Structures are given as C-alpha cells and as structure tokens.
Amino acid sequence: MISERYWAALAVCLILASACQPANDELPALIGSSTAVARETRLQRGLADHDTAVAGAPLAQWLLPPALQEISGLALTRDSRLLVHDDEVGQVWEIDFRRGILVKLFALGSRVVKGDFESIAIANDVVFLLASNGTLYEFPEGASGAQVEYKVHDTGLKKACEFEGVAFAPAINALLLACKTAYAPENRGQLVIYRWSLTGDTAARLTRLSVPLAGVIGSNGWKGLHPTDITVDPVSHNYVLVASQEKALVEITPAGVVVFARPLPAMHHQPEGIAITKDSILIVSDEAGQRPAMITLYRWPE
Amino acid sequence: MDFFTRLLTYVTFGSTRPIRRLAAYYGVLVVIGFLLFYFLPALDGLLSGEHLAQLAQTPSLLQDALAVGQVQAPAISLASRVEFGLSTAFILLSTLALMLPVTWVYMSARSGQGHNQAIVQALIVLPMIVAGIVLIVSNSLALAFSLAGVVAAVRFKTDLSDARDIVFVFLAIAVGFAAGVHAITIGLLLSFIFNFVLVLIWRYDFGRAVLEPTAASQWAEPLGDLAGKDQGGNTVPDRDLVLALTPKKVEALAERFERVRGILGKNGKKPKFDAVVTITTAALTEAQAHLEPALDDVTKRWKLDEVVTNTGKPSQLYYLVRTRKSVSRDALLTAIRASGNGHFVDAQVEIGDAIAKEAGEQRRERKKQEQPA
Numbered sequence: 173m174i175s176e177r178y179w180a181a182l183a184v185c186l187i188l189a190s191a192c193q194p195a196n197d198e199l200p201a202l203i204g205s206s207t208a209v210a211r212e213t214r215l216q217r218g219l220a221d222h223d224t225a226v227a228g229a230p231l232a233q234w235l236l237p238p239a240l241q242e243i244s245g246l247a248l249t250r251d252s253r254l255l256v257h258d259d260e261v262g263q264v265w266e267i268d269f270r271r272g273i274l275v276k277l278f279a280l281g282s283r284v285v286k287g288d289f290e291s292i293a294i295a296n297d298v299v300f301l302l303a304s305n306g307t308l309y310e311f312p313e314g315a316s317g318a319q320v321e322y323k324v325h326d327t328g329l330k331k332a333c334e335f336e337g338v339a340f341a342p343a344i345n346a347l348l349l350a351c352k353t354a355y356a357p358e359n360r361g362q363l364v365i366y367r368w369s370l371t372g373d374t375a376a377r378l379t380r381l382s383v384p385l386a387g388v389i390g391s392n393g394w395k396g397l398h399p400t401d402i403t404v405d406p407v408s409h410n411y412v413l414v415a416s417q418e419k420a421l422v423e424i425t426p427a428g429v430v431v432f433a434r435p436l437p438a439m440h441h442q443p444e445g446i447a448i449t450k451d452s453i454l455i456v457s458d459e460a461g462q463r464p465a466m467i468t469l470y471r472w473p474e
Numbered sequence: 475m476d477f478f479t480r481l482l483t484y485v486t487f488g489s490t491r492p493i494r495r496l497a498a499y500y501g502v503l504v505v506i507g508f509l510l511f512y513f514l515p516a517l518d519g520l521l522s523g524e525h526l527a528q529l530a531q532t533p534s535l536l537q538d539a540l541a542v543g544q545v546q547a548p549a550i551s552l553a554s555r556v557e558f559g560l561s562t563a564f565i566l567l568s569t570l571a572l573m574l575p576v577t578w579v580y581m582s583a584r585s586g587q588g589h590n591q592a593i594v595q596a597l598i599v600l601p602m603i604v605a606g607i608v609l610i611v612s613n614s615l616a617l618a619f620s621l622a623g624v625v626a627a628v629r630f631k632t633d634l635s636d637a638r639d640i641v642f643v644f645l646a647i648a649v650g651f652a653a654g655v656h657a658i659t660i661g662l663l664l665s666f667i668f669n670f671v672l673v674l675i676w677r678y679d680f681g682r683a684v685l686e687p688t689a690a691s692q693w694a695e696p697l698g699d700l701a702g703k704d705q706g707g708n709t710v711p712d713r714d715l716v717l718a719l720t721p722k723k724v725e726a727l728a729e730r731f732e733r734v735r736g737i738l739g740k741n742g743k744k745p746k747f748d749a750v751v752t753i754t755t756a757a758l759t760e761a762q763a764h765l766e767p768a769l770d771d772v773t774k775r776w777k778l779d780e781v782v783t784n785t786g787k788p789s790q791l792y793y794l795v796r797t798r799k800s801v802s803r804d805a806l807l808t809a810i811r812a813s814g815n816g817h818f819v820d821a822q823v824e825i826g827d828a829i830a831k832e833a834g835e836q837r838r839e840r841k842k843q844e845q846p847a
Binding site for chain 1: 534539
C-alpha cells in the first residue's frame, strides 16, 4: 500500500540525521590541539615568571558561550577541575580553565530544575548549589550530558539574608554561606557568614561569623559590601570574598580578622564567582553585561 | 498528504471510524517524534520544556580574550544558527501537526449545523503565531510589555456563535503556548485528550436535556414516515437524516425511489403494476423464453425487474406484472407453472392488493349466489 520509495526516503533521512550527531571523542582531540597546548604553556610561563609579570595582569581570560551569560559561581574539585553554573537553570558545566575548553555539561533532575542559583561548592566530592533564599541542592557530579538526581536542604535562613556565595571549608567540614543583603536586624552593618556543618543534627548545624562592615570597608569608600561569592584559600584557609556591586576583593581569617579589602581590576564589570586553586591561581567569573561573560585567571597571591 | 492518508488507512486496517483514525494519527505522530528525538537528541529540549540541547554542545574551545586583544562578543557559529532555525521550524510545524486533528474533529462535530471555515483556518494558523510570539518574548519582561502595547494597538472583534467554537480557539492558544515554551509534550496531550473527549461527547450526545427526545427517537418518526403508509399529506423525512447520507447512498436511494415510482406510476394514476412474479430456476435463459409468452397471455402488462444469479443454487427472476381482473391469482399461478416446461424449480405470485381483490371476489361470489334466489 505504501510505496517503497517513501520508506527508502525515510531511511535515507534517518541515516543523514544520525550522521549529524556530535561525536563523543572530541575532547582528547581538543586537549591535544596546538591551540590548547599553546594556551597551557602560556599559563605555566605566566605563573613561573614572577619577576617580569605586571602586577594585577591576568594570566588568561576566556569568553564564555551564550548559555553561560549569567555565570554565577565557581568551585574546584579535589583534582582541580573547575565547575561553574548558570544563574537560572540547574545546569553545571566543567571548564578546563588552563586550556580554555568547555569540557562537559550535566543537569539536575530528569527535568531541568529552575531556580535562582547563586553559587556552587564541592564538599567531599558532593556538589552543592545555593539558591538565593539559602536553599541548598545536593547532588553528585554527573558525566557529560547526564541528568543527576538531587536532594534539597532548607537551611532555614530565608528570613536572615539574601545569599549569593557558598564555599566548602574542609577544616571544619562546613559550608560557608556569605550574606549579600541582610534581612534580619542583627545582620545589618555586618559582614555575615553562616557556617552550615555537614555533620550533626539540624539544630546545631548553623553557626554565624559576623565582622563589622566598617572594619572591612576601611578606607575604600564603599557604602556597604555585598559579597557575591566566597571561597577558601587552600593554603592559608582564609575566606576570600568578591563583591559585584563594590567590585571588591576581601580576605578575612576564619576568626573574622580582615587581611585585606581592595578593589578588583577595572576590567571586571560584574564579578559573580571566585575560586582559588592549589597551585595559586585566582579565578574570577563575570556575568555578561556591557561585555560578554568571562572567567579571568590571576596569580594568587598577587 | 495522500501518502499520510494512505498510511492512516494502512494502520487502521481500512477503518473509517473517527476514533480509530484519530488514534492512528497520534500513534504515527508519536512514532515520528520518537524517531526524531532518537536520532536528533538535540531536539529533546523541545519535549522536556528546557533547552537541554546544550547538553550535546560540549566539548568546545572557548574564545581567548587576551589573544584577541580586545574583548569581543563571542561569535555565534553557523551551526548554532542553523540549529536555532531548525528548532523554530520544528516548533511551528509541530503546532500544525497537533492542530490538524483538532480541525478534523471540529469540522466533523459541527457538520450538522455547518462549520465556519474561517475558524478552521484560524485554528491552524493561530497556534503558530502564539508559539512565535512566545519564542520572541522568551523570558524578557521588557519584550512582554512591548508586545502588550503592540497588541493593545491592534483592535479586533469577532462574534462566535457557539461557545464550543471559543473552546477550540482557546485550545489553539494553549497548544501555541506549549510549543512556544518548548513543552510540546503538553501540547500533544492537550490535543490528544481534547479530541478524544470531544469525539466521545459528540458520540454519546453528552449533556442533552433529559426531557428532550434522544437522537434515536427523533429519527424514529421520519424513518417511520419514510417506510410507513402515507396518512394524508406528504411528510418530508428529517432534514438531518437526509444530510447525513453520503452522495453514494443518496444515489442508491434515488435509484430505489425511481424504481418505486416506476412500479406505482405517477401521482393520481393507477399503479402500473400490482403483483410480483418470482421464478426460481437453474436455467435462466430457457425459463425466460418459456415464461414471457405466457405472461403476455394472462397479464395486462409485465416487466422484468431483477435477475438474481446465484452460484451453487438456483437463480431468481423477478417480474412486475399488472394482473387482469378476469384472471384470478390461482389461475395466474397455474398458467405460469404450466409454461415452465420443467425449467422452473419454483414459481410464486405476490399480489399487492391481494386482500382487496379477495374481498372483491367474495362480494362477486355473494352476488352470484343472490341473483338466482
């Protein structure tokens, strides 16, 4: 009843369509490409060249694709791979920051989760995404193209602050939640960091570190400080914060003593994420605005 | 289109029942969708409601801002433009595929009262426009406000005579929205469930007032008029019943009525024929050759009405005849059987006004008996 020509045409279409699928063996080819090798060599040379490097000059800067225009947080795995995420959708990318390669992407849930995701942290090989209301999404790292299951934790801090930064402090086995905008009266005028312990019962999990803002701002002339991300220096174990509104970089000790607070280089139009590698590379991410989204690498400490 | 129609006929084993054909249509759609999403995983985002297409876009090399010398917007590759165009075309075509069965159901369900062609065409085009608008607006509040302003400037008004027409228009908008937000699964389910519910409502006349007669009882009277005696005045059969006939059935019915008129004669005149002679025979030609001269002798007129040939059993000849008053039924039957010359298996005579004739014969007999007295 149905002409064989139609079936033949359908078969040809399907074969052509299957041929258009992206190959899965592209990553080794990309990593071994001359461009990637040259990029890594340049980064290593920049790291080693203490004498001739210009202070504050970036080691590398990668422009991000449209899907990452609202890049928000950065986190490093145990083996120093960089995971980043987008602001609105529960999707996590891996970026080879040394070579400038977008390695993989995986998503939360069988249907992609939507939320106001602000930061990412990796604690004991478990990934956490932080929403602005203090909700934490816990999930394992997924393979390329995977859709991983997740758990949700309510920290109970919805009325305390608006959050934009989370980091893992291995010394105390706790997540650090940086308060961007204080809602609770006791948090006003303070730089507040909540510690959410990964062990213990719910009631005893939370502790609070507050540092008077006046002492943090110092002579910088900022009207306040609105941290958009936090990370832990793997060497000193100090807390390093970045603030988008003030374009500030702040380092404090776990006890709350300010080490420094200074402006970021002018090229950062909207810094939203920060991470520090074990081999002393500071990574700062910027959302797209007047310029495209990007990640910038510096020597740490400068 | 012809190919698709044949495919549906093939899948439904030639069935013309609307529910089977609808089920076959959606089945074919699902199979096509499965093949597309299997061979083109990038389209999966259109089903899941999210842009999971990005999952297939890694790995890729990032642009080096320091090497470029100045920060530039990342170039959008030709492949992504092509993919964007293809996904948009897929979305718009999927609305067409989902709305086609809705228009079929609309035209079928409204065939009695007549459907509005403008609405049929709107049902096809409206979801495409809605999907396009949703794709343009995406998550932009500014674009949404701009759109509201533009739409407010364009004023249109139309009257829909039936509340059910409005429901169809709402469905078209909903399917358009679903496609526009990359949730074609919702659109598919909307179209599928809507159509089946509507066909079932239509089939069982759901929601009729219980005090009103059912469709069957409404049809009973005109059917009775059609088949029964004319009790003064010519009752016209139910209009819907006549409209429900297919052209082929109308032709067959007209042919039968023509035959009936031929038998009964024109209005105001006596019927041309008043009896049917049925001959059962194994030798049609010989039987005809022997019977027809006999009919010339014992009837006023006759006409061969129908020949039914059977395989494996005797065939039948049907003659319409006008009997003579002087020849009784028994005499007619005897003459016919005598003419058979062994070729007839059976012969029967059915006289239309047999009772009247019998009464007349009884009256004549009575008169004959009274006259000698």
